[in-house]
Amino acid sequence: MRSPRSVPAGRGAHRAAALAFAAVLHVAAAAGAAPALSPAASRANLYVAPGGSDSSPGTAEQPFATLERARAAVRSLRSSGLPEGGVTVWLRGGVYERSSTFSLGPADSGTAESPITYRAYPGETVRLLGGKVLPPSSWSVVLSSDARWARIGAAGRGHVFKVSLAALGIRDFGAYATRGGAWGQNSPDATFAAELFLDGLPQTVARFPNAGASGRGIKGGQLVSSGGSIDTVTWSGGSLPGSLDAAIARGEAYCTGVPNGYSGLTARIVRKSGGTLTIRRDDGQGFYYPFAANNPFFVQNVLEELDSPGEYWLDTTSGELYYWPPAALTAREAVVSVMTTPLVTFDGASHVTLDGLVLEAGRSDLVRVTRGAYDVVKGCALRNAGRTAVRIGAGTSNNGVLGGEIAHPGDHGVYLDGSGNYVRNADIHHTTRLAVNQYWPAVYLFGDGNRVANNAIHDGQDQAVWLHGSNHVVEKNEIYGMNWYSNESGAVYANQRLGHGTGNVIQHNYIHDIQNWWAVHGVGVADNAGIFLDDSWSDATVQGNVIRNVTHYGIHHGGGARAGARVIVQDNIIESCGNQYPLPSKGAYVAANLPGPNPTGAMFRRNLIGLNNAGGRAWEGVDGWADLIVPHFADYSGNVGNYYQGGVNGVDPRWVDPRDPRKGLQPTSPAWSIPGWQPIPFQEIGIRR
Template structure:
């Protein structure tokens, strides 16, 4: 096996065959990832690559302004991959940003005039142009600041929570009686907004119409006399509504708390109130969009690194086969930790993922028309504190395509969903999820919806607990939205989850052998396609059905109930099976009147003590004498749920 070495003390003109510089410094490790990659290319061209290769990267901080790029020619082989590995026992940080130095007190009288009097002595400034940072982007998707492994706050008001829209100027939108405006002009009640009149580039971040959709928008003007804010176009896609919430940000005048910052993008001057005096490390400003880009490359492993601080995504994997990211720390991003776009057999395992601006890992792959699986997997990862910048539509895991597996992950503390799945034949199992969906409502911990053809998905042996939504206004555990069909929900445990399983008018779903404790309700079924959502049947639903070859042999064999759906009351919630579930201290069923002719729950254990081993300590394993076994309930392998220790 070929062994090469990279070190912060290395030189690219050396051989790369030594782990450390030799005594006379005539040879030693390489200095860069690129030099090691190019050496492997040379060895492969010379036919010397037979038994695989390991590139050991020695301890240190590797600062990058552009991604490390691997392409087809850098591939390993199925039986002998190329492994990039942090040297055993050493900490290797790969950073896509610049440490900000050269801090000094604010002296510009115009800036001091804008800052609060109590703030002035605490705020420091640094010139980013001196550090070579000149591309700042905008306050929506531009630079971000991290300090001591935490995302700092772009100066905002209020510092926590939100203000409310007191009214809109024009009422021209009505969604099932919910009235609002398509025009981005609305009234506010907090006089503090008048402080923003002279701001160079004020923005606002809000849940403008629905509780489940946020957006950042530029403020066009403020009229303090009428307490009126006008937003820049394009306006929010759903409009604006009285009572919805927002806050202002990118406001120098609101830099009034430790950890807040503001960037004058015209002058390149960064203002920052450090939460503590600088000692061991300076703040880092994001520069690189990505850290690793893998384009049509296969059989590559990254193992044991810390990858952090990018404007967009740490890893971007396009095509290829059998690439693996293992035992890494992935943190401090503007967007995603990992994006996998196509290819097959890619795996992320054993990683700790946190402080993520958007979602955690995005998986795309497989061929829906042939039902060919992608085989991507996410296993044994600890994912938390994601969705820090994009609060909605930013799950820990997004599955899109065919045949992906997510298992034994621990997901918690986030504003929105844990898992969104789209497509077919995904397996979601043995995950523990709690305290998500904290900033929005009408969302699900595990979510999918609005497609008859997204079938064959299995959600089993997951433990979902302590999920109630924003201001305890209800979120769902497993949310099968808008007529989603053919999903199996088996052997899961739901504890203190509002609307634990939600079937929104779909059909052919199976809810079996689950445990519901303190859920209200445990299982919801409605018939929305027979009522308010009927317009979707002949539009979105039918269009998506006809876009798939659902009458072809592969589809007929896999999903026989889909074949004649258009001739079998397609709007009706037929074929749902609810049986052998345990409902304890819960309102078990919420079945709407239009759905009742089609939904008849089977035998379930309702309001009978199931005899858990220790529910106070969240051990919901059943005692041998549990009455649940008399209805055919099968034991749930509760001790196997969550992370697996090595």
């Protein structure tokens, strides 16, 4: 297979591009020569295939081999004026192993009338791979003659295989390093150790305890802490096993865990004493929070713990990779991530679309937009990013993700800054795979006027959406299974300094089944919300949402302590949550002695409180009933099924199908009796095919 390489746009390249232009216009005019997706014959079509040649003219019969060669041809077309309808670069199916970033700049831009599209050929799978496929023949079973045989436990002997990444031409193996420790603000350019994937799924770094294990002091594959300090954590189950000692002595072992409900970390272990681990950041800085009791953690990167199928261990000095495959490798595809820069960057390019591609297995972001407008990642599958799948930065506008799938990113699914940017109709799942809980959401919103709409966001370790900034819209998403290792948070979470963050709208979302690790395993206190307005967030409209089966609160309003505060909560259905709507006084929930008047501009009206969990209350002041600020609201009228104090079970919303609220309410629902009630567009929630 050819490796993509750069092709200079010199005289020969310009001549080849001119020939390509003439050829593709001829091909596009021929009946059936271009795919059905191609528009009018005036559009230019270029072709790339793994078996092509960069000395070819780039036609369907004689395609280019690399994206870089196609880019050079597009630049040549652009220099003489883009054709009406633009240019489509058709990528034929196959694996394109990348060793460098495919960069798109101003010279690669289209226009609104003549956009540039890099598109998968219909019916074929096009994979841009930021890693290397490991041939089945490169693996060998580990024998007693291996230098590390003694470190492999009895359970793994005969099952563990080995491959030399260096022998396959890989020179940079990365390194394990600190992640997080406070709010997870690792540099976007930081990368970590190479990872192993089998048939598109992340494999597990050898660890104690095994994923999913349970026992004394172990819940759901996590050690349960009994407490700690700013740089120690103690296991509640007694002394930790001696199998960890060698890795700790070598400086290889890392602790990954959640010191408290809103701060996660991965840090090097420097000492073990009984059941207590001492941890250090690799950069020498301190941690923000001590390890509290009843929080989860585990130990990883320990060869001695390579004792179950799917686990691996990588020597980041020599590149030797040890692996216990879950099945014979002869018919499986093993991939190791290699690239430490994004697969694709848009730096000043505009009106460019990636359409129907698979981008996967890089150690950095998969797609990064730093400058430009009207760039779209459309219908793509973005899998196994080491960092963020799609990062759209400040200073950009009207760029977005449209459709497709985002799966198993190490950090965010999508990071949206700038203005007018969006993610719509995407299936985003299993996010924050490596960052654990660092307030590291599936979709991170900054900037002004960005939009998150009609997505399915599910099965992630942290929030679905986190809002900073102003005038964002989060609407018509289905959100479930999020916040697994997150406490004192929400599936949709807003956090900003007092007085910032205006004009945001959270509406018509279906948020359900938010049950975190603490709740499921009955450890400590589970504190999550469907929607959480935190840190004196003082301006938002929360309307027409359906929130069901959330561990703690349906909606948590933790803000409003300023004159003119405008938080409007209306026309929501909140059902089967621990408590429905707790309200701290004057923002003091997050900032002691915070000055400010009561939020007389806030409203809680026309909400339906559904069948509540036993013991839950519709209204609650966090510090007791004395701090209840509802009486100071501008409007708290028209709510059904709630009152201020005491337990309440609410009312039956009377769904058409209680298993799926998206089928709507029965005509006899009490919602219809609420004066001014605004119907929820149930059929418009979630991915729109």
